[in-house]
Amino acid sequence: MCYKIIQYAEYSCSHQTITRQQVVDCRKRDCRFSPSHQTGAHSCRSTCSQTMLPDQGLIMEQFSNPCPRCGGVMNGH
Numbered sequence: 001m002c003y004k005i006i007q008y009a010e011y012s013c014s015h016q017t018i019t020r021q022q023v024v025d026c027r028k029r030d031c032r033f034s035p036s037h038q039t040g041a042h043s044c045r046s047t048c049s050q051t052m053l054p055d056q057g058l059i060m061e062q063f064s065n066p067c068p069r070c071g072g073v074m075n076g077h
Helices: none
Strands: 003-010 016-024 056-062
Touching: 016 056
Parallel strands: 003 056
Antiparallel strands: 003 016
16 A cells, blocks of 8 residues: 655754655555556445545754744743
């Protein structure tokens, strides 16, 4: 089944922001999310995968400062 790779940036306050998302194609004809999904008449709901695998997260950048949302305020102070 197809899945997403989600790339994050992580800040010193532990918040993360998504910087990029990419779908990884399983190339299976019985996966409704794949561009290889069969196009002819078929019973898609009963013969094809209707869900993707869980997203895979990668922290690609780490910052020593807090995120913009925290604005320099950490731990509620």
